[in-house]
Amino acid sequence: MQSESGIDPMNEKTNNKLRNKRHLGDNTIIGLLLVIFLFLTFTTDTFFKYENLYSIAYGVSIQFFAVIGFTFLIIMGEIDLSVGSMYGLSGTLVGFCMTVWKWSLLPSMIAVLFVCSLFGYLVGYLITKFKLNSMMVTLGTLSLVAGINAVVFNSFPAVIYNQEYRSLAKFKIAGIHWTIIAMFVIVIVLGFLFKYSTAIKKVYYIGNNPETAHLYGIKSDAIKKFAFTLSALTAALGGIIATSRITHSDVLTGNGLEFVLITGLVVGGASLAGGRGGIVKSLLGMLFIAILSTGMTTFRIEPFAQQVMLGVVLIVTVYIDSNINAKRLKG
Amino acid sequence: MQNTPTILQLDHISKSFGVVHALKDVTFSVKQGEIHALLGENGAGKSTLIKILSGEHSPDSGTVSVAGEQIKSFHPSVSRSFGISVVHQELSIFENLTVYENIFPFQKNHSVFIPKKELIKKTEESMSRLNLHISPTAKMSDLRLSIQQMVEILRALSENAKIVLLDEPTSGLNSQETSILMKVLKQLRNDGITIIYISHRISEIIEICDRVSVLRDGSYITTFENDENLSESKLVSSMVGRDFEKSIYSKKVSVIEEDAPVVFEANDFTKGTVVVDASLKLREGEILGVFGLEGSGTYELSRMLFGLHGKDSGSLKFYDKEIKKITPANMIKNGILYLNNNRKDAGLFFNMPIADNLAAPVLDRLTKNGLLSKRLIQDYTLSFVAQFSIVLNSIYDTPMSLSGGNQQKTMLSICLGPHPKMLIVNEPTRGIDVGAKQEILNFLNMFVSKGISILCFSSELPELITLSDRIAVMNTGRITGVIECDEINEQNVMQLAAMNINAK
Numbered sequence: 001m002q003s004e005s006g007i008d009p010m011n012e013k014t015n016n017k018l019r020n021k022r023h024l025g026d027n028t029i030i031g032l033l034l035v036i037f038l039f040l041t042f043t044t045d046t047f048f049k050y051e052n053l054y055s056i057a058y059g060v061s062i063q064f065f066a067v068i069g070f071t072f073l074i075i076m077g078e079i080d081l082s083v084g085s086m087y088g089l090s091g092t093l094v095g096f097c098m099t100v101w102k103w104s105l106l107p108s109m110i111a112v113l114f115v116c117s118l119f120g121y122l123v124g125y126l127i128t129k130f131k132l133n134s135m136m137v138t139l140g141t142l143s144l145v146a147g148i149n150a151v152v153f154n155s156f157p158a159v160i161y162n163q164e165y166r167s168l169a170k171f172k173i174a175g176i177h178w179t180i181i182a183m184f185v186i187v188i189v190l191g192f193l194f195k196y197s198t199a200i201k202k203v204y205y206i207g208n209n210p211e212t213a214h215l216y217g218i219k220s221d222a223i224k225k226f227a228f229t230l231s232a233l234t235a236a237l238g239g240i241i242a243t244s245r246i247t248h249s250d251v252l253t254g255n256g257l258e259f260v261l262i263t264g265l266v267v268g269g270a271s272l273a274g275g276r277g278g279i280v281k282s283l284l285g286m287l288f289i290a291i292l293s294t295g296m297t298t299f300r301i302e303p304f305a306q307q308v309m310l311g312v313v314l315i316v317t318v319y320i321d322s323n324i325n326a327k328r329l330k331g
Numbered sequence: 332m333q334n335t336p337t338i339l340q341l342d343h344i345s346k347s348f349g350v351v352h353a354l355k356d357v358t359f360s361v362k363q364g365e366i367h368a369l370l371g372e373n374g375a376g377k378s379t380l381i382k383i384l385s386g387e388h389s390p391d392s393g394t395v396s397v398a399g400e401q402i403k404s405f406h407p408s409v410s411r412s413f414g415i416s417v418v419h420q421e422l423s424i425f426e427n428l429t430v431y432e433n434i435f436p437f438q439k440n441h442s443v444f445i446p447k448k449e450l451i452k453k454t455e456e457s458m459s460r461l462n463l464h465i466s467p468t469a470k471m472s473d474l475r476l477s478i479q480q481m482v483e484i485l486r487a488l489s490e491n492a493k494i495v496l497l498d499e500p501t502s503g504l505n506s507q508e509t510s511i512l513m514k515v516l517k518q519l520r521n522d523g524i525t526i527i528y529i530s531h532r533i534s535e536i537i538e539i540c541d542r543v544s545v546l547r548d549g550s551y552i553t554t555f556e557n558d559e560n561l562s563e564s565k566l567v568s569s570m571v572g573r574d575f576e577k578s579i580y581s582k583k584v585s586v587i588e589e590d591a592p593v594v595f596e597a598n599d600f601t602k603g604t605v606v607v608d609a610s611l612k613l614r615e616g617e618i619l620g621v622f623g624l625e626g627s628g629t630y631e632l633s634r635m636l637f638g639l640h641g642k643d644s645g646s647l648k649f650y651d652k653e654i655k656k657i658t659p660a661n662m663i664k665n666g667i668l669y670l671n672n673n674r675k676d677a678g679l680f681f682n683m684p685i686a687d688n689l690a691a692p693v694l695d696r697l698t699k700n701g702l703l704s705k706r707l708i709q710d711y712t713l714s715f716v717a718q719f720s721i722v723l724n725s726i727y728d729t730p731m732s733l734s735g736g737n738q739q740k741t742m743l744s745i746c747l748g749p750h751p752k753m754l755i756v757n758e759p760t761r762g763i764d765v766g767a768k769q770e771i772l773n774f775l776n777m778f779v780s781k782g783i784s785i786l787c788f789s790s791e792l793p794e795l796i797t798l799s800d801r802i803a804v805m806n807t808g809r810i811t812g813v814i815e816c817d818e819i820n821e822q823n824v825m826q827l828a829a830m831n832i833n834a835k
Contacts, residue, residue: 196702196703197701197702197703198694198695198697198698198701198702198703201687201690201694201703202694204683204687205680205683205687205691208680208681208682208683209677209679209680209681211676211677212671212677212678212679212680212691213680213691214639214659214677215639215659215669215671215677215678216659216663216691216692216745217659217660217662217663217664217692218660218691219660275682275683
């Protein structure tokens with residue numbers, strides 16, 4: 001809308017005004033984290049203890065790997081529901097290579113990560129080439145991968161994996177599990193790149209309006225294929241470490257992880273409609289879910305009741321998310 | 332009409348959104364049973380006024396009265412109960428339902444079953460009154476836009492609307508459909524329905540309306556009686572506050588030599604029967620207009636040329652080099668950009684800052700050491716804001732906060748960023764006001780003078796006549812002729828566009 005006192009863009013003073021940011025962004029997640037953190041600190045004796053906080057951080061640091069690729073997909077308005085089953089399969093596959101074929105850890109991991117990435121690439125290829133709905137395709141691959149996991153799992157005797165495999169998750173640097181350190185390093189580096197990298201900016205363009213992005217020469221399909229590959233790769237990496245931590249394979253490893261990730265990311269400020277989110281927000285969201293779960297356990301809430309609670313959290317955040325989107329569309 | 336009672340009275344209506352005064356002390360009245368046009372540039376306050384009347388917004392101050400009774404609370408259901416109904420530009424219909432279900436969607440009845448037969452009969456009655464012949468049981472999605480619009484008008488009447496607001500009703504209609512609409516509106520007026528008619532098309536307003544009220548920058552300017560003293564130029568000058576001696580359109584005098592080098596050559600583009608063997612040659616520094624009536628394939632052809640639409644065959648040559656991979660990314664690499672026809676669908680990132688919008692196709696240039704430079708993006712954006720006089724509050728606002736004209740200028744800036752050698756523009760002035768239209772036309776001419784060649788697809792013939800060095804005309808998927816500048820006139824173009832070419 002034009003007004004009589006239209007802004008003269010040549011004027012230096014107004015130029016500074018034009019540069020001012022008017023929105024601080026959506027930081028609800030920080031408030032939420034503070035509230036639950038303070039609540040648990042003051043209502044329980046066990047929460048605010050080094051051991052407890054450390055174990056929360058350790059748990060999140062392993063799941064965090066799977067969040068990396070997933071975050072890229074969510075921002076582009078895509079989703080990978082097979083993260084959880086990929087998380088389970090990768091651990092079993094490494095175990096299979098080491099137990100049956102007697103490979104050592106490193107080649108096993110490289111081979112498995114390669115195979116899983118290839119699988120992710122194929123999923124991305126199918127989705128972009130034939131313009132398929134990623135939720136439906138990855139719902140299919142969720143079942144497919146979980147099935148493969150069960151078949152492989154049943155093909156060799158259930159064993160506690162050898163020392164080499166078990167040591168992967170236990171490795172410490174300066175007394176701290178390496179995964180925690182890796183998580184912080186990755187979050188700082190990627191957090192910076194999410195803000196300033198040209199390549200990652202394109203991810204936001206695609207999420208905001210894929211057609212417009214296409215019109216201005218942004219190669220959405222290539223970037224999406226890359227993100228599906230990355231999602232499978234990072235999920236597989238997280239899964240290998242998770243399996244190492246529990247020392248054996250279990251068909252339930254990674255079960256429901258996609259649910260935790262979606263809830264965590266949306267609580268963190270991502271939108272299922274795409275265009276919003278970021279690696280730091282993803283981590284904060286995951287921390288929120290982890291602290292919430294710990295808190296509920298402290299209050300002796302039964303696992304099934306916890307599940308009910310998480311469901312409620314997801315519905316509430318989706319409600320808030322769609323409200324925000326409606327407001328944005330109204331302008 | 333002197334003694335007809337006033338049905339709608341607006342008194343001192345003001346409405347602000349933040350710092351923007353959308354309406355400033357607007358006072359005027361509408362008489363019962365008249366067709367009253369509401370005219371104004373985009374951003375003049377028409378849409379806000381519509382939203383207040385339809386109950387979507389409430390005014391900050393001032394009153395609205397219908398037949399003497401003041402509207403106390405503003406809500407769509409209240410407006411409906413006062414007999415006010417709005418037919419929006421984007422129709423709100425149930426595509427998967429039938430005609431009669433669309434006309435009586437919220438029928439209150441006390442039986443469990445929908446009285447289908449009764450509703451069909453009622454539908455037929457209301458149609459025959461307006462001389463319309465639409466099957467009540469036809470599915471909406473099978474009908475043409477113009478028919479769907481009729482159905483929506485009938486729905487308004489079924490809700491006992493006394494005042495019907497039509498927002499840009501002819502924007503998607505061809506001339507034949509427009510004249511049917513005009514007939515229906517006149518019939519409704521004779522039946523005592525009051526019509527508020529919002530349109531950019533001044534000739535239509537003069538044809539059909541009894542009175543015209545003009546808004547400018549949120550203020551009410553004046554109301555004209557539609558008598559012999561009213562002229563198009565009078566209306567335009569009251570809208571923009573400047574006196575146009577004549578319309579913004581005038582015939583172009585081409586300075587392109589006939590043997591100027593051809594820079595862009597499209598050969599035998601075909602897609603089913605939508606586009607058949609279409610070939611175009613664009614010469615250096617020229618604007619080649621492409622005109623066609625709705626459904627002639629111009630839209631599809633423009634998209635095929637940029638790789639946005641699949642094709643069965645066709646090849647492109649640009650500066651004597653064949654472009655093998657016709658994809659947007661590769662076209663941009665070759666120096667060709669595409670201005671989309673509908674900025675609501677694609678062309679802008681509505682939820683991203685204006686600065687990010689401008690940066691989209693030139694990210695590499697605004698990057699230092701692999702990282703985006705905020706400073707470079709700011710300077711880049713501000714240079715375009717200045718060059719195109721884009722009116723905005725902050726370059727970090729989203730395009731949603733801009734008026735249509737400024738959104739269009741933003742889109743043009745995006746396309747100009749990568750220093751194109753050629754532009755494909757599609758409906759460059761759609762949905763913007765006269766002032767902004769003039770500006771855009773000037774910009775396009777300026778680009779050409781800087782050596783950019785332009786392929787211009789437009790459904791507005793006067794605009795093409797003003798812009799084009801030559802006009803290629805499409806008719807049912809084929810290019811039926813290319814008219815040289817000296818021979819361009821409406822008659823010649825229309826003949827090629829509407830002439831009956833045999834299907835087989």
